[in-house]
Every structure is written in C-alpha cells, then in structure tokens.
Amino acid sequence: MAARRVAAGILVSRLFGLVRDRAVAHYFGAGDLADVWKAALRIPNVLQNLLGEGSLSASFIPVYVRLLEEGREEEAGRLAGAVLGLLALAAGALAVVGVLAAPLIVSVVAPGYASDGRADLVVPLLRLLFPMTGVLVISAWALGILNSHRRFFVSYVAPALWNLSMIVTLLVAGGRGLMELDLLVALAWGALCGGALQLLFQLPFMAGYLKGMVPSLGRRVAGAGVVVRNFVPVMFARGAANLGGLLDLWLASLLAAGAVSAMMYAQTFYLLPISLFGMSVAAAQLPELSRDRAAAAIDKVRARTGQGVGTVLFWLIPSAAGYLVFGPEVMGIAYQTGEFTEGDALATGLILAVYAAGLPATGTSRVLSSTFYALGDTRTPARIAYARIAVSAAIGASVMFPLDRLAAGGLGMGAAGLAAGASVGAWLELLLLRRSLAGRLPGLALGDRRVRGCVLAAMVAIAAGLVPATLLPPLHPVLAGSATLLAFGIVYLLVASRLGAAPATVAAPLRRLWGRGRDGGGRGGSE
Numbered sequence: 001m002a003a004r005r006v007a008a009g010i011l012v013s014r015l016f017g018l019v020r021d022r023a024v025a026h027y028f029g030a031g032d033l034a035d036v037w038k039a040a041l042r043i044p045n046v047l048q049n050l051l052g053e054g055s056l057s058a059s060f061i062p063v064y065v066r067l068l069e070e071g072r073e074e075e076a077g078r079l080a081g082a083v084l085g086l087l088a089l090a091a092g093a094l095a096v097v098g099v100l101a102a103p104l105i106v107s108v109v110a111p112g113y114a115s116d117g118r119a120d121l122v123v124p125l126l127r128l129l130f131p132m133t134g135v136l137v138i139s140a141w142a143l144g145i146l147n148s149h150r151r152f153f154v155s156y157v158a159p160a161l162w163n164l165s166m167i168v169t170l171l172v173a174g175g176r177g178l179m180e181l182d183l184l185v186a187l188a189w190g191a192l193c194g195g196a197l198q199l200l201f202q203l204p205f206m207a208g209y210l211k212g213m214v215p216s217l218g219r220r221v222a223g224a225g226v227v228v229r230n231f232v233p234v235m236f237a238r239g240a241a242n243l244g245g246l247l248d249l250w251l252a253s254l255l256a257a258g259a260v261s262a263m264m265y266a267q268t269f270y271l272l273p274i275s276l277f278g279m280s281v282a283a284a285q286l287p288e289l290s291r292d293r294a295a296a297a298i299d300k301v302r303a304r305t306g307q308g309v310g311t312v313l314f315w316l317i318p319s320a321a322g323y324l325v326f327g328p329e330v331m332g333i334a335y336q337t338g339e340f341t342e343g344d345a346l347a348t349g350l351i352l353a354v355y356a357a358g359l360p361a362t363g364t365s366r367v368l369s370s371t372f373y374a375l376g377d378t379r380t381p382a383r384i385a386y387a388r389i390a391v392s393a394a395i396g397a398s399v400m401f402p403l404d405r406l407a408a409g410g411l412g413m414g415a416a417g418l419a420a421g422a423s424v425g426a427w428l429e430l431l432l433l434r435r436s437l438a439g440r441l442p443g444l445a446l447g448d449r450r451v452r453g454c455v456l457a458a459m460v461a462i463a464a465g466l467v468p469a470t471l472l473p474p475l476h477p478v479l480a481g482s483a484t485l486l487a488f489g490i491v492y493l494l495v496a497s498r499l500g501a502a503p504a505t506v507a508a509p510l511r512r513l514w515g516r517g518r519d520g521g522g523r524g525g526s527e
Helices: 002-028 032-051 053-069 073-100 102-109 111-115 118-148 152-157 159-175 180-209 224-252 259-294 298-335 342-356 359-374 379-404 414-438 449-471 477-498 504-514
Strands: none
Touching: 002 032, 002 152, 002 159, 002 259, 002 298, 032 073, 032 102, 032 111, 032 118, 032 180, 032 224, 032 259, 053 073, 053 118, 053 224, 053 359, 073 102, 073 118, 073 224, 102 111, 102 118, 102 224, 111 118, 118 152, 118 180, 152 159, 152 180, 159 180, 224 259, 224 379, 224 414, 259 298, 259 342, 259 359, 259 414, 298 342, 298 359, 298 449, 298 477, 342 414, 359 379, 359 414, 379 414, 449 477, 477 504
C-alpha cells in the first residue's frame, strides 16, 4: 500500500514533468537552446541530489523513526529541527557560491559550450536556478518527515507544483511573444517560484508532527551526530551519481549540437519507471526495513527485500523491453510537436533504447541500497557507486566520438555511447551490491521464477506490439505510437498474470476483469 501511494504521487509529478518537457521541446526542439536549458537545469541539480531526498532519507529517516518507535517524540522533533538548520546552512552557502561562480562553473562543467557562445546563455539561468535548488533541498527535509510518518502521497506529489509552475510560465510567456533567451529566463523564474510552491504545499501536512521542533545546528541533540556521520558517506554515494551526471554533461558538451538535449530527453523516460517503481518501492520500504532492523527481525528484512525486488522487476522488465524496441514511438508520442521533429524522435528514441538495457539493474540497485541503509551501512553503496561511475565514464568516453560520426534523424549518435556506458555500469553496480548483501542476508533470492515469467511475457508483448507498428498505415505519431504501446502493455499484463509472474495487487484485478472468480487465472505472487 505504501509503495502504491509513493508511486501514485510520483506518477502525478512525472506526468506534469512530461508535460513540462513537451512544452520545452515544442519551443526549443533538440538544438542549441534546448542544450542550454538542459545544462542549466542539470548543473545546480547536483546540489539538490547531494543534500536532498536520497542522502537525507537514507541518513535521517532510520534515526528519526527509531526515536519515534521508542516514544521519544520531543527528541525526534529536536532532531528534525537540527537537520533543518544544518541543511539550510549548507544549501544556502552552496547556492550563494553557485550564483557568484556561475561563469567558472559553466566553463568547467560544459567546456564545449565556450566555443560557440552557449556558455554565456547558461550563466543568467544558473543565477536563478541555484537559489531554486536551495529551496528544493529544504523541501526534501519535509519529505523525510512525511515519509517517516507514512504520509507518502503528499511528499511525492508536491513536485507537480514545481513542474506546473514552469508549464504555466512557458505557456504565458510564449503566448506573449517571448523567444529564445528571454523565454528561457522566464522559464527559470517559473522554476524558482515552483520550488517555493513545492515546499509551501508540504508544510501544512507536517505541522502536527513537529512537536519540540526548533531549528538548530545539532549541538547536544540526540541522534544528530549519527545522522551527520551517516549523511557523509551517503552524500558521497549520491555524489557518485552526480559525478556521473556531470561527466555525461561534460562529455556531451564536446559532441555535436543537440547531444545534451537529446541525451536528457531520453533520460527523462529512462528515469520514469525507475522513479515510479524502483524509487517508490525503495522509499516505502526504508522506514519499514528500519523498523525491522530495530527489532532485529533479519528474516523480515530479507523477505521484504526479495519482495521489493520482485515487484520492481515486474514493471522494469517490460519497460526496458518496450523502450528497446519501441523507443522512437515513445519519444514521438511525448515530444513530436513544434520544433521537435520526427528526426529528433528517432534519434532520442535510439538513445533511450540503449539506456533501457540497464534499466532493470538500476531499479533493483535502488531497492538493495535501501536495505543497506536500513542495516546501518551507508559506505558500501557509496564505494560501489563510484566503481559504477568509473566504468560508465570509461566506456562512454571510448565510444561516443566514433558514434557521433553516425547520424540518425539529423543528430549525431554520440550520446548513445554515453548511454551504453551507463547501462554497463548499472549491471556492474547490481552485481557488486548483490554479492555484498549476500553475506548480510543469507538466502536472499532476487531471480525466482516470477522474473523468468516477466521476461517471457515481455517477449510475447513485443510481438503483439509489432503487429500494429507494422500493419497500420501512416498516422499521427500519437495515434500510431499509442496503438503500438497499448497492445504491448495489455498483452504483457495478461501473459504475466497467467504465468503467475504478477504481484497479487495486479493479478487479482485482472482475474476479476476476466470474470474467472477467485480461483481463475494465474496465481499472482505476493508483493
């Protein structure tokens, strides 16, 4: 139930995010200005990821939940205040540095932009987006409080307001004739306002949970030292992800124009199922795993981890298969309008297909990392994450320039090389996490018959999707792509359920839909 609430909130937010990206694609396509916006948004995102949700949840929630479970509510409130004070200080200081050093940051992170003048366009955007990111870091603190009290939907639906603010800004400013850099600056203002709306939306829902909460810097506050000690290695683990993102941006800036935006349009869809399923399960399980660990119930930790992985793979295996075969159709549905052409859809779809190869591994690693955090080990995932980044960067850098000489839809395919490196690195990370966790949780099963059933169902679904994709006459990309993906999705759910690969929460409604009663159809596994 908790994972479904997280997924529901993320789904709403991601749908608004897709609408936002579609609006950006409509006005800027996959060219120089889109590159500028994507780079400007990615650079301060480092601050958000280092200090925000992932790092904070892994270090703060287990300690905060332990205090709540022991009935020490006032001490939990003081801990929340200490974390707020420390986050505000760190985020504020880094935001100021980002604003002042924006030109230097662009020259270091995106050196390819200096040669064609795009660097000068990024700087004014960064000076608005760094403060925005500081606000979003505080919003992640509110998310940690709400998640600890099982108010999952509120915390994960809040980013919809951030996306909505940018959508409205684009429509209003674009409708009034603003163009190019002026429109991008207006969009950055919309993002800053949206960050404030996201934070303000959460505050009323958490007011009742802040007994004894007074912002401080953590001196003599129970649990604050543990949070800080755990935060540092988790931040370094998140730093690996940020380092990977910045390395991708650094490398992509050296490729032909359009590479940065094409890569990030593809990443939006690559991250969508990871967020909906991998992140939702991991986020919902972290407080419960922390409670199991506090009760020394290792068997429950092992069982909950295995169930979480099974649920995640039920959704990520077909997502990967669909992207691999139908990537251009997905991108055509999402973005093909205005300045975003059919050629752009083809190029970004091919990049998405390469990213898809690592999708199941990335989602599974999210669940395993949460188990490590609940067990009090934040260092192992950090070390493994840096190994993944090193391998991903080495492979991506070695193949991107040869691939950039190949064109699809008028865009070079260098970004596909970076996607290939990311996929190889994702599988390496999963292998190392699983090997390390096996010593902590003997008998942990991640690849039972349900996974094999999901793979078989995905293969049948691909064949079903190819029928309309091959036989339909030329149609608008939304109609053609929707027919293909609808056939793929329906067949996957039906076949997976009949093979017993579907979680009970999916299999039961399908059995009712078929009218076969409680004993009909496949015997879905537990979630």
